[in-house]
Amino acid sequence: MPLENRINSDPNAVRNTYHTPMSTTVKKPAGGGESASLGVCMRRVAKHRDKDAFAKLFDHYAPQLRAYSLAHEPGAGLVADELVQEVMIRVWLKAGKYNAGLSSLNTWIFTLARNCRIDHLRRNKRYVTTIDPADIFNDIEDENPGPFQQAQISRIEENIHAGLKELPRGQAEVLTKVYLEGKSHRQASVELELPLGTVKSRVRLALKKLEVLLTR
């Protein structure tokens, strides 16, 4: 489904598509107030091992995480539940290491989800190498002093959210392939039946529009 449709979709349509007898309510995307309260929950989890606060984080993030996994492996509900479990457990265990000055909570959760996906692929023998992804991805973002201040991060984040809505369909489509489906530029070019050069330039154009890549 094109990204624009997802962004502008009617929340009722979401329920109709995914409703199951056991489903919990679908949360709306985080607004400013909500993300602030999620930050408070995160601090409670870190400092007081507060399970109610953790449950709030779960309600907000688990459906997102499940969607992220399904974007990569459509229909694989068990894999998606496993990813939710892995990530949420890491949130609980690593809460004390989360540094709000380094990255927003949303971005931290995204990197945890990405790392869990890589780990999952490796454990399922699609990666047979001995290279341990934990050592590659985990430490740098957690421990090094962050070059950005929180205010800067929020501003860039707002720009990106606004910019994504304005992206031409073709550019949004390649970003989805790359980030959500975890495809290489080459795989994206095969699946979208586009020349490799077109995929690369669309990714670059999109990231420039989002002011993520600056012109050299």
Next chain:
Amino acid sequence: MTTANHSSPDNHPPDELLIGYSAGSLPLSQALCISAHLEHCNTCQRKLQRLNLVGSALMQQLQPSPTSARLKSSILDQLDNLIEEQTPPPSGTDSSVPRCLRQFIRGGYHNLNWKRVSKDISRIELCRDNNGARVELLKIRPGGAVATHTHLGDEYTVVLEGSFSDEKGLYQRGDFLRRDHNDRHTPVATHDRECICLAVSEGPIQLTGFFSRLLNPFIRRTHAG
């Protein structure tokens, strides 16, 4: 010498690789090189932070997929029994070794079982990636030269200690290079000290000097092995 320049001009990974790193789609051997570079490079760390924001924003804009109450309660029930595995850094770890390489290098570089491959160069293979890429360390003597070569596949290099230069420039600690079949180069270590590099090669190298060309069949064989 003029060759098509597909590599990044300024000793940093090209954006395409940082994007793949951020999205989690790079082969792990390439991710290893990016990670070793990131430890030294604030510019790329900052770029990576911005790229991660894109991934995060895209994830938030997916249609949420409701989770079952059973999954939630099963996770909540586990919390009390969870103990974070604390893996203390192996004793004697050399802090100059990038974190991502400590899984392979327990002590310092000098405790490794280096194999001498020429008068100037020693190497040690750390591992292989799924795509067949060979992950190794190369050690070049002070002032030593690597035979002029081209690559049948891509080669990624990160300078870990010392520095070297080739036709395109000087590379120092933390610098990242990508070379492909269009690039013919002759790396030479600087004279003051030996140079240690992390090298990931996805295909055998092709020697281009007249005498060293005779060695090519042997190189291909070792890469396949």
